[in-house]
Amino acid sequence: MKRRGMELSLADHSAPQIHKIERRLFLKQGLSLGALALLSGCALTDDENVQTVLTGMSRWNDGVQAWLFDPNKLAPEYPESAITKPFPFNAYYGENEIREVDANSYKLELSGLIRDTKPWTLPELYALPQTSQITRHICVEGWSAIGKWGGVRFSTFLEGIGADLGAKYVGFKCADDYYTSIDMATALHPQTLLTFKYADQILPPKYGFPMKLRVPTKLGFKNPKHIMAMFVTNTYPGGYWEDQGYNWFSGS
Amino acid sequence: MEAIRQDRTEWVKIHPLVVRITHWINAFAILVMVASGWRIYNASPLFDFKIPNELTLGGWLAGALQWHFAAMWLLAASGLVYLVYGIVSGHFRRKFFPIAPRAVLHDVLDALRGKLAHEDLSVYNAAQRAAYLAVIVALIVLVLSGLAIWQPVQLQELAALMDGYEGARLVHFFAMAFMVLIVLVHILMVILVPRAFPTMISGRARRKS
Numbered sequence: 001m002k003r004r005g006m007e008l009s010l011a012d013h014s015a016p017q018i019h020k021i022e023r024r025l026f027l028k029q030g031l032s033l034g035a036l037a038l039l040s041g042c043a044l045t046d047d048e049n050v051q052t053v054l055t056g057m058s059r060w061n062d063g064v065q066a067w068l069f070d071p072n073k074l075a076p077e078y079p080e081s082a083i084t085k086p087f088p089f090n091a092y093y094g095e096n097e098i099r100e101v102d103a104n105s106y107k108l109e110l111s112g113l114i115r116d117t118k119p120w121t122l123p124e125l126y127a128l129p130q131t132s133q134i135t136r137h138i139c140v141e142g143w144s145a146i147g148k149w150g151g152v153r154f155s156t157f158l159e160g161i162g163a164d165l166g167a168k169y170v171g172f173k174c175a176d177d178y179y180t181s182i183d184m185a186t187a188l189h190p191q192t193l194l195t196f197k198y199a200d201q202i203l204p205p206k207y208g209f210p211m212k213l214r215v216p217t218k219l220g221f222k223n224p225k226h227i228m229a230m231f232v233t234n235t236y237p238g239g240y241w242e243d244q245g246y247n248w249f250s251g252s
Numbered sequence: 253m254e255a256i257r258q259d260r261t262e263w264v265k266i267h268p269l270v271v272r273i274t275h276w277i278n279a280f281a282i283l284v285m286v287a288s289g290w291r292i293y294n295a296s297p298l299f300d301f302k303i304p305n306e307l308t309l310g311g312w313l314a315g316a317l318q319w320h321f322a323a324m325w326l327l328a329a330s331g332l333v334y335l336v337y338g339i340v341s342g343h344f345r346r347k348f349f350p351i352a353p354r355a356v357l358h359d360v361l362d363a364l365r366g367k368l369a370h371e372d373l374s375v376y377n378a379a380q381r382a383a384y385l386a387v388i389v390a391l392i393v394l395v396l397s398g399l400a401i402w403q404p405v406q407l408q409e410l411a412a413l414m415d416g417y418e419g420a421r422l423v424h425f426f427a428m429a430f431m432v433l434i435v436l437v438h439i440l441m442v443i444l445v446p447r448a449f450p451t452m453i454s455g456r457a458r459r460k461s
Contacts, residue, residue, distance in 0.1 A: 053322070054318040054322055057321065058322075065403070075408075076408060076416070140295075141313065142292065142421065216405065217405050217406075247318075252402075
């Protein structure tokens with residue numbers, strides 16, 4: 001009956017009952033919107049089964065991105081005039097907590113599936129063949145900025161130390177307790193650099209002194225700063241943000 | 253009176269099963285993508301406003317990204333089935349065309365005055381045709397700009413069509429805003445013409461003979 005009344009009065013909006021029905025429908029709609037609101041916040045994401053599916057999808061997306069990754073495809077490079085000034089500082093802590101690493105006592109530690117695990121001093125690293133790039137750093141938050149980094153091709157370094165290039169992962173441990181890892185295919189990409197300079201100057205502490213891995217084919221958080229140790233492994237090493245739910249591959 | 257009306261009413265099939273199933277899967281996927289997308293937007297707003305967190309999904313950026321990049325597969329799969337079905341079966345051609353700009357304008361004005369006729373739910377009026385086609389186009393733009401934001405290096409040729417990564421973000425935002433606007437109008441119209449609602453579930457509508 002009600003539905004029929006509704007039909008009939010559609011042609012005539014002045015009929016009083018339509019307002020009553022409209023109001024009731026509106027209330028009903030409001031209630032379902034409220035139910036939807038319950039979906040938001042942590043409530044649903046905290047549900048174990050939902051989280052299992054979401055984590056599974058994130059692993060699936062790792063696979064899709066590894067498949068999409070073209071080892072010969074280069075990230076766009078930009079002219080000096082395109083560099084973002086000032087280049088933003090970003091870390092899991094504030095700018096007042098930036099770690100200072102002592103240059104004189106610094107030694108890069110190597111471990112895992114590497115033939116020559118002799119630690120490297122800064123002068124030794126600076127003596128490696130240097131190159132530079134001006135690329136876009138894209139943050140997982142959405143913003144992006146263009147910067148210029150200089151250093152050695154990571155593939156050159158990995159070959160030099162006799163790393164097992166058939167291994168799955170390269171992991172990094174940093175002076176600020178940050179840690180992350182990347183896939184070997186990305187590690188060997190020609191634009192993946194072990195950098196010691198920003199804008200032609202020795203990396204200032206806020207950009208990761210003494211060295212930062214620059215990976216223009218991945219999101220910003222996959223570019224570790226203040227690297228103290230690195231290792232090659234076939235065991236998934238995870239990462240600081242990755243272990244909290246951010247996608248591991250995070251390619252771009 | 254009641255009995256006579258009953259006699260004159262016949263049930264006609266207006267929404268094919270594929271359309272109904274994909275409609276609801278798409279609706280769910282779009283709801284998840286928009287709500288999680290708003291949370292992602294909030295992590296680095298393009299403009300001078302944020303979306304209230306109560307309207308977003310995911311709890312924090314990582315959670316929102318997980319929802320967004322999970323639901324995208326659902327939308328891609330369901331959307332593709334809908335598109336292929338719509339084109340191959342002739343559903344789009346029958347339901348959305350012909351579409352004349354003058355008729356669209358006429359029906360939109362009628363709708364604004366509350367005078368738009370919905371007597372026969374099996375035939376879309378010009379305003380509906382335009383709105384549904386616009387949502388389809390907006391979704392295609394959303395998927396393409398989304399892919400460009402997700403993989404701006406691997407899919408850099410696609411990103412370049414939108415002036416690169418930052419351009420793709422803008423395209424993604426405005427396509428979202430446009431789609432949300434049309435969906436809101438769509439929901440409002442369903443509230444005003446509530447008998448349209450069950451037809452997207454049962455597929456059938458009553459038509460006076």
